[in-house]
Amino acid sequence: MSDNSVLGRAKSFLYKNARLIDRKRFEFLFEDGTKESVIGALRAYQNPDGGFGHALEPDIRCPYSQPVPTEVALALMDEVGCLDAELLDGIIRYVRGITLPDGGMPFVFCNAKDYSHAPWWGVERDDVASVNPTGLLIGYLSKQNARMDIRQEEWFLRNTAYLWRVFEQEQPSGFHDGIQWITFLQNASDQEKAAVYLARIDDWLQQPGVIEFDPEAEGYVHKVLDWAPKRDSYAGRVIPQGEIERHLHALIGQQQEDGGWPISWPAVSPGAEAEWRGFVTVERLKTLKSYGMI
Template sequence: MSNRLNGSETIDRARSFIYNSARLLDRMRFAYHFEHGSKQKVIQALKPYQNEDGGFGHALEPDMRCPDSQPVTTEMALSLIDEMDGWDSELLPLLLSYLQELTLPGGGLPRATTAVNRYGHAPWWETQRDGIPSLNPTGKIIGLLLKSPFRKPLLKKEWFQTNISFIWSSLEKGPPGDYHDGEQWSVFLANAPDADRAARYYGLLDEWLGSPGVIERDPLAEGYVQKVLDYAPTPASYAHRFVTTDEVNLHLEELQRQQQPDGGWPISWPAVSTAAEQEWRGYVTINHLLTLRAYGRL
């Protein structure tokens, strides 16, 4: 077999991995994106991760095994709803109630709560105390909601406006510190209610994205680094303007080569557990397939 698989081989091998080894949620995502599956079945598979308070837990974010609702886990749920264009889902009213209750008095959502410490979790999720607002995940959560059909009614809500104010004040502190902060910036700015104000911050974001070492250009770089296709998973991605066609093609070829014998892709960070690793592999395998398709490789 050649080093480079054609598109049909790539997706056939991935299909085998997904149906053999991925969680139900990612099996339904695969079916939706590649087999004319039902959006509603993806939403139904997401529903068991939602708690009575409206937030999401139960290791939907696999590095956080906590069953209790967590802000970042809820951010992941919201991202999946956006992926499905599932804004008419019955999950949304309770989710919005949870975010309203979670909003801190001065605005902002916490990165995590101390409940996460009682269960298996990646070391970066260790949380010393509650009630500390964080741009991550506030920026992306509010950005996605501003993108949604709920934009107009939410802009009339005090809790929502306090979060917007917190995000603006966070951006004032300087450019993103890492890839995850950059994602908060880009999603919020793309949907910000004040386009003129957003334009001023795009200058800082652009300067950061163009700085050496921010986007990893080496497709063979190892460890937890964010590469060209992490920043530009589709040609429509904001960061796509900061990479070259040759760089994209090089990374696409390496991405296909990294597909494992079982058909899935590996993760580049230490897993909390065997289960967490397998759950992540299903999730990122779908994401990589979507990237390959977006660039015409499938």
């Protein structure tokens, strides 16, 4: 008999449509899968230069290493609690190599344009630092304890100095910048300094339009559970519990007939949409599990 539960329908969707990496994530998070199997699937996306490509970020279809897919790889290793030494050493080598002279890393490299890509990945310059994804890359590398020696290396200090300069001069321009700030600040070695900027983040998060409180809002907006996908998410401190509960019930209702969750932006191809929906479906299940809904 088929399983008509939220989890059962999602599992059916994932096995029909999702990438191996997202099926392995599902198995690890919800069944008896191993972290090693997730790492094994992730390994196929790493290039000899240590960076990640091959559409690990499904809107960047090129095989070449790019900063954001490399950030995704770190996030997935963090998700399963397994910082594979070989993968991590490659990432460190790659990030060291793409750090710009004054610190920071590019948003994306121009060679992404040689393959199908979402419009926002088509840049004319790749020699300009961007807080996205520098914040997350350095944040995750600050969080890990397997290679603590890198925190004193010149390239790492350059990136850290760049981020502090950005925080002093700017404020986040939206969700993608916001999560870069938060991830770095939560893991920065100087927590006394970070607290000053986190207080500014608290104020910014409460500005109208930063967090979308309408659970049925359409288009590319970032709702309550995008900002607080887990019980201990940083942004949860400024979101009323009643809003979180309202969005959780709406999230369950947004599971589609095929068992997966939709994406809110145009995909570059049907294949990319299926890949994204597989990734997003695992993310939605993680959120529901964190809040005790499944």
